[in-house]
Amino acid sequence: MLHKLLSGLSPTEEDEVLALGAHLTLPSGGSLFRLGDAADRLFLIERGRIRLSFPMLVRGQQEDVLFEEQGSGETVGWSAMVPPYRFTLSATAPLETELIALPREALTAFCEREPEIGRRISLNLAILVGQRLQLVQAMWMREIQRAVELRSQHATAAR
């Protein structure tokens, strides 16, 4: 299994990092974490899918709305590496899913001992966070653009 977070590491280095974690199997519909929970582990998806969602008020009742889905090789829960270490989305498994849970403390301690591996992992994490930022930025710009167009249409209709 090729994990994006461990991209660029040798198979031995990869094994060393994976040995820090614990295998976890979520049943279909199982919850991995909830928005606001303390984030002390990040998760590498071995098999299956993780659905990331956020709460939205729909007709007065709270509903979990999909934000994105991640599959094998992807990393979820990187809030564990970013202060204030709280999850900002909720994660569930739409089908049985296997993951490796990497505790933050063990990972950071390992990266301090092995700075070259730490640099590689930090770079991969930066890519992960940067890609998410670019994606969200584009989605946000599109929504704003739509809001501007809607407003212009209303103004034209009111004339």
Place this chain on the structure above:
Amino acid sequence: MDMLLMGLCFTFIGLAFTAMAFAAATRPEAQRPEEQPEQVVLKPAPARFFSEHLTAPAPGPAPIQIPIEALLLQIENHVRLEQAAAESFVACPTHAQLHSKTTSQFVN
């Protein structure tokens, strides 16, 4: 004589009532100086240019409320489409990619 006396009595009673009514009418101004006459403050009228037209619901048929499950599916589909559009933009950032129209039912 009796009639004359009665007339005089009624005249005095009438005068007394008139005097009392006059005194009652003039007393508030003369005897209650602490009460200020009510001042009419002219407030500027709120701006209402076309506001009724803007706030009034648009005429026409009421919007059809779809079941919440269908609405949630629409939202989910919208998010997927928007994510795909955003990924295309990130892969090749152009104005056209950023402002490409969506087929999402949620916003159309």
